[in-house]
Amino acid sequence: MEILAVEGYIDLVVFFVLLVVKIFAFSSALMYSAESYEAAGKLTKTTWCAILGIAVVAQFLLGGLLIINLAATIAALVYLADVRPALAGLYRR
Template sequence: MELLANLDGYIVFVIKWIAVPVGIYAFVHAVRQRADAFTAAGKLTKNAWLGITGVGLLLLLITNGPISGGAMFWLAAMVAVLVYIVDVKPAVMEVQGGGPRW
């Protein structure tokens, strides 16, 4: 019964630590791309996305996850990182001739 009493805490812990590698992936991907590909794809500049994904990763690391005093910051960081992955990354890859890579 102790496990069920703390189940929500375990779920939040797992969600928090699954989000961190997602943030790392988005930031590293942004670092490795050509700067001109971002503007050619009609997106913000590379430096802007490095800032967005970098701050997002930092917030994912330092906040206590989706249920805490910093929940809004965690959620905003997660949304920013996911926007990069689902919108910016495919557009940049297409401009560079790689097409969508999953």
């Protein structure tokens, strides 16, 4: 019985960590101008905001680690690892 409780707590922690990552990526995507995305050679701001917005909504509605949530998490991580540094690099120059 205790193992199931621990598993439930771990699932809850993973859910909230992934939710925070997706919300952070979405809010970060909203902060840069549309021209910045074009200058960095990335997908448009509208596209990234749509992808990340759907990722946040999917996390709320679908919950667990379904294939859709996995794809949404990967999209958020790609944004944070590739797109966000490219956009931030434009402002450091």
